[in-house]
Amino acid sequence: MKRCLQVLAGIGLGLILTTNLYAREMVQIKGSDTLINLVQRLSEVYMEENPGKFIAITGGGSGTGIAGLINGKCDIANASRLMKSKEIKQANSRKITPKRIVIAMDGLSVIVNDRNPISKLTKDELGRIFRGEVTNWKEIGGEDMSITLYGRQSNSGTFVFFKEAILKADYSQKMNRMNGNAQIVEAVKQDVSGIGYVGVGYVKKVTGLTVVKVASASGKKYISPLDAEDVKSGKYPITRPLNQYLNGIPKGAISHFIAFELSEKGQRIVEEEGFFPIPSEYSDFNNKNLGM
Amino acid sequence: MKTKFLILMVGMLLTVTFNAIHSFAGEVEILVNKLVDKGILNPVEAQIIMDETKQTVANELAQGKLVSVPGWVQKMTFKGDLRLRYQWNKKEAKVERHRGRYRFRLGAKANVVDKVKVGFGFCSGGTDPRSTNQTMRNTFETPDLRLDYAYMQWSPKAWLDFYGGKSKRKAIIRQNSDLLWDSDINIEGSAFVINKSCGMKTDLLLSFGSLILDESSSDISDPVMYFSQAGIIWKIGNSFSLKPAIAFYDAYNVKGDSLDHSEETNSLDSNDCLIYDYNVVNPELDLAVKTSCSNVPYFALFGGYASNLDPDEDNEGYLYGLKFGDKKVKKKGQWQFKYTYRQLEKDAWLDTFSDSDFYGGKTGVNGSEVILQYALAKNVILGFDYYCSEKINAPVVTEEILQVDLLLKF
Numbered sequence: 001m002k003r004c005l006q007v008l009a010g011i012g013l014g015l016i017l018t019t020n021l022y023a024r025e026m027v028q029i030k031g032s033d034t035l036i037n038l039v040q041r042l043s044e045v046y047m048e049e050n051p052g053k054f055i056a057i058t059g060g061g062s063g064t065g066i067a068g069l070i071n072g073k074c075d076i077a078n079a080s081r082l083m084k085s086k087e088i089k090q091a092n093s094r095k096i097t098p099k100r101i102v103i104a105m106d107g108l109s110v111i112v113n114d115r116n117p118i119s120k121l122t123k124d125e126l127g128r129i130f131r132g133e134v135t136n137w138k139e140i141g142g143e144d145m146s147i148t149l150y151g152r153q154s155n156s157g158t159f160v161f162f163k164e165a166i167l168k169a170d171y172s173q174k175m176n177r178m179n180g181n182a183q184i185v186e187a188v189k190q191d192v193s194g195i196g197y198v199g200v201g202y203v204k205k206v207t208g209l210t211v212v213k214v215a216s217a218s219g220k221k222y223i224s225p226l227d228a229e230d231v232k233s234g235k236y237p238i239t240r241p242l243n244q245y246l247n248g249i250p251k252g253a254i255s256h257f258i259a260f261e262l263s264e265k266g267q268r269i270v271e272e273e274g275f276f277p278i279p280s281e282y283s284d285f286n287n288k289n290l291g292m
Numbered sequence: 293m294k295t296k297f298l299i300l301m302v303g304m305l306l307t308v309t310f311n312a313i314h315s316f317a318g319e320v321e322i323l324v325n326k327l328v329d330k331g332i333l334n335p336v337e338a339q340i341i342m343d344e345t346k347q348t349v350a351n352e353l354a355q356g357k358l359v360s361v362p363g364w365v366q367k368m369t370f371k372g373d374l375r376l377r378y379q380w381n382k383k384e385a386k387v388e389r390h391r392g393r394y395r396f397r398l399g400a401k402a403n404v405v406d407k408v409k410v411g412f413g414f415c416s417g418g419t420d421p422r423s424t425n426q427t428m429r430n431t432f433e434t435p436d437l438r439l440d441y442a443y444m445q446w447s448p449k450a451w452l453d454f455y456g457g458k459s460k461r462k463a464i465i466r467q468n469s470d471l472l473w474d475s476d477i478n479i480e481g482s483a484f485v486i487n488k489s490c491g492m493k494t495d496l497l498l499s500f501g502s503l504i505l506d507e508s509s510s511d512i513s514d515p516v517m518y519f520s521q522a523g524i525i526w527k528i529g530n531s532f533s534l535k536p537a538i539a540f541y542d543a544y545n546v547k548g549d550s551l552d553h554s555e556e557t558n559s560l561d562s563n564d565c566l567i568y569d570y571n572v573v574n575p576e577l578d579l580a581v582k583t584s585c586s587n588v589p590y591f592a593l594f595g596g597y598a599s600n601l602d603p604d605e606d607n608e609g610y611l612y613g614l615k616f617g618d619k620k621v622k623k624k625g626q627w628q629f630k631y632t633y634r635q636l637e638k639d640a641w642l643d644t645f646s647d648s649d650f651y652g653g654k655t656g657v658n659g660s661e662v663i664l665q666y667a668l669a670k671n672v673i674l675g676f677d678y679y680c681s682e683k684i685n686a687p688v689v690t691e692e693i694l695q696v697d698l699l700l701k702f
């Protein structure tokens with residue numbers, strides 16, 4: 001009898017907890033590996049301040065997040081690239097109306113091993129390196145050693161952004177395609193001949209790497225992605241906005257969380273996580289897209 | 293306000309540029325960058341305009357309001373060349389020949405899926421795998437365009453490639469000369485290629501595979517060739533590099549068979565079938581020096597040896613040479629001089645594969661070759677190639693060839 005009561009009590013407790021969970025408003029977020037740590041932190045602080053709310057976050061890359069939004073598997077897609085026409089077409093066919101907002105700025109950072117004397121490159125040199133046209137560091141003033149390329153997989157928004165902004169063509173077939181930013185950082189730390197690209201949030205506190213200064217063209221000033229002002233003002237040549245895609249103008253819990261991300265407190269967290277707050281131009285852009 | 297005006301301008305431009313999306317996006321980028329340079333826009337405004345433009349184009353495409361170059365075209369890269377040649381031949385006891393010749397090649401490479409590519413190319417010439425030349429003759433006859441290569445390349449790792457189909461031979465079997473392989477030959481079969489950096493400025497090269505030489509509907513013992521090659525590229529300091537390599541070729545089921553396109557200078561029986569196997573060991577060595585002399589920035593010595601293990605005599609070949617000038621002749625003003633001497637005995641190697649310009653691709657020959665190349669402009673190369681070769685055994689007959697080439701790459 002005592003055992004029977006214990007089982008019934010357990011079932012009752014379970015029911016109460018489950019009901020309570022469903023009563024909480026849940027927002028599903030999916031996508032960019034670059035954004036995952038930042039949005040995770042934003043959601044933790046948000047949930048602490050809003051006990052009734054629940055945010056669930058998964059990665060998988062920008063492509064996965066956008067596919068999730070189109071398929072109704074998530075409410076917000078984290079994306080470090082813009083949506084493609086094919087994705088917009090799929091979204092339209094499923095009555096999804098993608099709305100883009102920008103939650104942070106990233107200085108996409110090119111990294112080399114700290115034993116490599118190379119510390120600055122032009123956009124053109126970067127393009128030639130990652131297209132596989134330059135294969136030895138000595139060709140661009142470095143030591144006589146083969147260049148080992150580390151980049152992302154094709155479902156990554158960073159992969160697409162870097163390709164469109166820098167390569168304007170296909171990546172070298174020889175590029176090692178890594179799962180995430182952290183894997184690229186580790187690989188380049190261990191490989192004196194390596195070069196990779198990662199979100200700035202992944203390099204600020206890391207040792208064993210040189211964050212390469214980049215110039216938009218030969219003869220122009222070399223700029224570091226670690227310089228907050230140059231990234232925020234867009235002077236750093238590989239500055240990019242970090243986006244979230246929503247289905248239409250958000251309401252309820254989604255709208256509440258977005259407002260937190262874009263608030264002063266949210267933008268302070270953006271900085272704490274190594275990225276940069278959005279400039280006023282993007283605040284206006286967000287207000288327009290959110291119908292504010 | 294000015295941002296809105298510019299977005300409006302961009303939108304208007306979009307509506308009149310239906311068929312040129314990519315060039316349009318490039319033009320907008322140039323325009324926007326100019327406005328940033330002049331201080332009319334700040335970089336953030338420029339970025340917003342570019343992103344809005346891209347997103348508008350993507351929206352228009354999604355709604356079918358714009359047409360784009362098909363995706364399969366965007367995934368392809370093309371390259372080709374045209375070579376115009378004057379050729380003079382003189383062989384003892386034969387009349388001199390003066391020929392106008394040309395070679396045209398067009399190739400493409402397409403991404404199929406991640407890490408898988410397909411390459412294919414077309415060329416002028418006849419069925420002979422050792423020549424893509426077309427001689428000007430027969431009253432403006434329309435020549436053939438043939439399949440030069442068609443292969444798949446799968447790269448599961450950055451250092452590992454698998455090739456299948458009719459592949460470019462030079463990507464799989466690397467040679468420092470054409471002692472064994474005519475430069476026009478592309479091989480059929482499958483192969484793995486490993487190219488891995490081992491640190492200490494050393495790259496390891498390995499390749500192995502099987503090549504299909506022929507197929508008979510009435511005989512299961514089809515001739516094939518198994519091959520393996522190992523080599524390293526060792527950089528010594530900033531100026532020297534050393535490339536030792538060794539290859540082994542096992543031509544299987546060729547004994548007792550006759551191969552197409554043979555020059556019939558290998559040992560044959562009364563039925564014109566080969567009487568030996570061709571199990572050939574082929575070591576090679578290159579030594580290259582980057583000099584401090586700006587007029588002659590590059591100097592290299594190279595050589596190779598081949599020995600067929602089956603016959604006891606007439607089974608060896610060798611080649612040695614030097615080259616200097618620029619390492620590659622591509623840009624205007626670059627040049628290179630090259631000299632080689634070679635001897636290829638009767639049964640050292642199959643006379644189906646050796647350089648067709650060197651005594652017609654026959655074995656049992658020796659002689660010299662001198663090449664001078666000069667780039668008149670980027671991708672426009674003037675070349676002189678002179679061969680003086682003769683048969684090793686009596687009666688010794690000498691052949692001379694001079695080729696003057698104008699090569700245009702695109």
